[in-house]
Amino acid sequence: MKTIEVKKPSGYATQIGPAHPALKEPVMFSLDIEGERIKKADFVPGMAHRGVEWMGMRRNCIQTMYLAERICGICGITHSISFSRAVEQIAQIQVPNRAHYIRSIVGELERIHSHLLWAGVAAHELGFDSAFYLAWRVRENVMDLLEYLTGNRVHYAMIQIGGVRRDIVPDQFPRIEESMKFFEDAYAKLAAVFLDDTTVQMRCRDCGVLTYDEARELCPVGPTARASGIKKDVRIDHSYAAYGDIEIQYQTPDLLTGEVRGDVYDRIITRLLEVKQSIGIVRQLLAMLPDGPLLAIPKPAVLLAKLKGAAGEAVGRHEAPRGEVMHYVRLEAGKDEPAAWKVKASSYSNYMAWIPMMEGEQIADIPIIAASIDPCISCTDRVALVRPDSRQILTKEDLHRLSVEKTRRIQAALAK
Amino acid sequence: MNATTLLLTVAGTVGMALFGLLAGLWFTGIDRVLAARMQARIGPPVRQPFIDLAKLLVKQNVVPANAIPWLFNGAPLLALASAITILLYIPMAALPGLPVLGLHGDLVLIMYLLLVPGLAMVAGGLASGSPYATIGAQREMVTMIAYELPLASTVIAFAWKLAQMDIANPFSLATLAATPLWTLVGPIGFMGLLLLLGTMILVVPGELGRIPFDAPEAETEIAGGLLVEYSGRNLALFSLSLAVKTIVVTSLIVALFFPWNFTQLVPIACCPFLAAAANAAFFLFKLFVVLFFSVTLVRISVARFRITQVVDVYWKVLGALSLVGLILVMADAYVR
Numbered sequence: 001m002k003t004i005e006v007k008k009p010s011g012y013a014t015q016i017g018p019a020h021p022a023l024k025e026p027v028m029f030s031l032d033i034e035g036e037r038i039k040k041a042d043f044v045p046g047m048a049h050r051g052v053e054w055m056g057m058r059r060n061c062i063q064t065m066y067l068a069e070r071i072c073g074i075c076g077i078t079h080s081i082s083f084s085r086a087v088e089q090i091a092q093i094q095v096p097n098r099a100h101y102i103r104s105i106v107g108e109l110e111r112i113h114s115h116l117l118w119a120g121v122a123a124h125e126l127g128f129d130s131a132f133y134l135a136w137r138v139r140e141n142v143m144d145l146l147e148y149l150t151g152n153r154v155h156y157a158m159i160q161i162g163g164v165r166r167d168i169v170p171d172q173f174p175r176i177e178e179s180m181k182f183f184e185d186a187y188a189k190l191a192a193v194f195l196d197d198t199t200v201q202m203r204c205r206d207c208g209v210l211t212y213d214e215a216r217e218l219c220p221v222g223p224t225a226r227a228s229g230i231k232k233d234v235r236i237d238h239s240y241a242a243y244g245d246i247e248i249q250y251q252t253p254d255l256l257t258g259e260v261r262g263d264v265y266d267r268i269i270t271r272l273l274e275v276k277q278s279i280g281i282v283r284q285l286l287a288m289l290p291d292g293p294l295l296a297i298p299k300p301a302v303l304l305a306k307l308k309g310a311a312g313e314a315v316g317r318h319e320a321p322r323g324e325v326m327h328y329v330r331l332e333a334g335k336d337e338p339a340a341w342k343v344k345a346s347s348y349s350n351y352m353a354w355i356p357m358m359e360g361e362q363i364a365d366i367p368i369i370a371a372s373i374d375p376c377i378s379c380t381d382r383v384a385l386v387r388p389d390s391r392q393i394l395t396k397e398d399l400h401r402l403s404v405e406k407t408r409r410i411q412a413a414l415a416k
Numbered sequence: 417m418n419a420t421t422l423l424l425t426v427a428g429t430v431g432m433a434l435f436g437l438l439a440g441l442w443f444t445g446i447d448r449v450l451a452a453r454m455q456a457r458i459g460p461p462v463r464q465p466f467i468d469l470a471k472l473l474v475k476q477n478v479v480p481a482n483a484i485p486w487l488f489n490g491a492p493l494l495a496l497a498s499a500i501t502i503l504l505y506i507p508m509a510a511l512p513g514l515p516v517l518g519l520h521g522d523l524v525l526i527m528y529l530l531l532v533p534g535l536a537m538v539a540g541g542l543a544s545g546s547p548y549a550t551i552g553a554q555r556e557m558v559t560m561i562a563y564e565l566p567l568a569s570t571v572i573a574f575a576w577k578l579a580q581m582d583i584a585n586p587f588s589l590a591t592l593a594a595t596p597l598w599t600l601v602g603p604i605g606f607m608g609l610l611l612l613l614g615t616m617i618l619v620v621p622g623e624l625g626r627i628p629f630d631a632p633e634a635e636t637e638i639a640g641g642l643l644v645e646y647s648g649r650n651l652a653l654f655s656l657s658l659a660v661k662t663i664v665v666t667s668l669i670v671a672l673f674f675p676w677n678f679t680q681l682v683p684i685a686c687c688p689f690l691a692a693a694a695n696a697a698f699f700l701f702k703l704f705v706v707l708f709f710s711v712t713l714v715r716i717s718v719a720r721f722r723i724t725q726v727v728d729v730y731w732k733v734l735g736a737l738s739l740v741g742l743i744l745v746m747a748d749a750y751v752r
Contacts, residue, residue, distance in 0.1 A: 012547065014547040014548075020639060021635050021636050021639050021640075022636045022637060022639075035554075036551075036555075036722075036723055036724070123719070124636065125636050126719040126720060127627050127628065127630065127634070127635075127636065127719050127720025128718065128719035128720070129455065129627075129716070130454070130455050130716045130717065131719075133455040133456060133457060134455075134456075137456060197718075197719070198718075199628060199718040199719040199720075199721070200719050202719075202721065202725055203719050203720075203721075203722070203725075362722050362723075362724065363551060363637060363638065364631065364634065364637050364720075364722040364723065365722070366637060367636045367637055
């Protein structure tokens with residue numbers, strides 16, 4: 001007698017994304033699900049193409065530096081520092097000490113801002129909107145402070161190749177200290193909401209675990225790696241700007257709880273600890289701020305001429321709020337624009353960690369796990385625009401023509 | 417049933433439906449404003465649910481290509497109709513002619529009827545042919561099974577106590593409304609009732625699909641779950657049925673735990689109209705208090721549970737608490 005093996009349907013496949021309320025930016029997860037349990041997870045990046053590198057390679061280096069700042073709305077300083085550091089190495093420009101300190105101060109303020117924004121998003125993913133409003137209300141203070149120091153709430157335009165564009169003068173210190181005090185209080189409040197709340201613990205403890213060994217294999221960066229116990233931080237490992245002069249420590253969750261579990265909860269702890277750390281760093285830097293010029297080459301025309309003569313390649317790195325960002329730049333003599341420019345955003349290194357985090361968890365955990373690495377998809381994606389039948393690149397003229405046509409269509413519709 | 421009573425019943429039904437819809441939407445608006453204020457936001461105007469409803473009614477009603485149209489379109493109607501039906505049985509303020517069908521139903525009927533709007537949503541979700549809605553429908557069924565245990569324990573405690581006191585028709589709602597249980601029990605039973613009240617307060621967000629028990633709709637996880645494919649008129653009907661259900665569930669708690677009327681506390685002998693108005697206002701106030709503590713305050717202070725945690729909380733925590741409450745109420749009768 002022949003036995004027929006009946007294959008039981010073991011679940012279903014579904015997708016989260018590219019457009020989904022859990023995702024602030026487009027990425028697609030394809031999941032094999034059994035009941036509520038995720039059996040197998042995979043992701044498809046590459047949905048947010050903007051052609052930034054292509055644009056950058058058609059502008060002179062100073063213009064490209066401002067363009068780099070616009071890669072990300074949250075960590076703008078990250079990309080401009082990384083790009084500048086690469087160009088400065090090629091052209092052998094010595095950045096003045098005071099500029100190094102100011103770069104670090106703005107970088108740390110941006111870290112506070114980014115981590116608070118993340119905390120709000122994470123709370124919203126958990127359905128805990130009160131914490132979301134609290135975190136974003138606190139964040140307003142650092143946005144105001146950044147506006148006070150740089151003139152802008154986002155895209156600070158603070159960095160220039162060879163230094164910084166604006167000074168931080170002693171008159172401004174009390175306002176900065178006022179904000180630092182505010183954040184110390186806010187840290188206590190946020191820690192109470194995020195770390196002591198029973199429902200947050202129920203949702204985040206032992207959820208989305210990335211073990212130390214998995215983290216070693218997948219090489220995530222920033223808080224994602226540190227929450228799994230990996231001591232890795234560009235600010236310490238390859239000191240740059242003013243970070244070599246100050247006391248700075250790897251922020252791993254065992255500093256607070258005495259153990260590393262590598263779950264979502266640990267990633268919350270790590271980011272909150274880093275907010276506290278950034279407050280300390282800003283204070284140290286302000287106390288030690290040296291005198292001196294802000295720019296190595298104050299005149300943009302002279303700077304451009306020097307860059308035009310420079311040739312070579314270099315990598316500029318910065319510890320962004322999400323982890324290490326890396327800009328590769330190649331300059332050729334006699335050319336204004338970079339001959340090559342490649343941006344490796346921190347999320348690019350962290351994406352792969354999603355898979356071990358998600359497998360075995362529930363559908364309900366997808367949003368918080370996806371958010372827990374603080375993905376910045378527009379930083380990361382830069383694949384060419386491909387349609388099934390054709391591949392085309394729209395030029396500035398095309399975009400202008402299309403927008404004029406659309407305006408005419410709207411005007412015509414309104415006139416009727 | 418003669419023509420006059422039939423006519424009165426029909427008029428009463430229409431009246432109760434209108435009351436349920438208006439009060440439900442109004443309470444939803446108040447809930448939103450209060451939640452916003454507690455989160456240090458300004459929040460929408462109180463009439464925002466009415467504005468949303470008007471907007472939904474003029475929007476296109478999309479039926480997905482792979483949905484089952486009759487079930488997909490029928491589910492919102494069934495949900496609204498069943499929610500309004502429950503309203504006809506629940507004792508409210510001591511107004512003449514209320515509840516409209518007060519002579520017919522009892523607590524057991526209400527327990528079954530309470531399942532119908534949820535089941536209608538499950539049917540609609542399964543009929544919409546979307547994986548998110550299917551997940552949502554499964555979660556809704558699990559949630560309904562989960563909160564049934566604490567709910568049933570409470571109902572049993574009440575009926576048992578009334579039966580033990582040799583009161584006729586212990587399951588009847590008129591009996592419940594007339595005999596506040598708090599006055600019939602000693603200190604142990606009082607503690608038991610407090611436990612039961614606590615669990616019922618936390619059954620409400622489950623019944624209404626609010627945070628932390630909103631896994632079936634979980635906006636950030638399954639994009640609205642059950643309701644993901646619903647739009648326009650159908651979504652408006654579901655939001656109306658939710659509004660009516662808000663009134664139903666809070667009225668049930670008021671009827672079980674706070675049946676006193678204003679005139680019982682402060683006698684108004686002068687004119688019957690004033691007494692009726694005072695009773696109605698007092699009833700709305702009681703609804704508001706229950707709604708505030710069971711929906712608004714809960715939903716702003718916690719994160720959403722996973723569906724497995726919903727079951728754990730309802731069975732292991734609230735189920736155990738309600739059983740302890742039930743045992744305390746029973747023990748009270750023998751201790752005295």
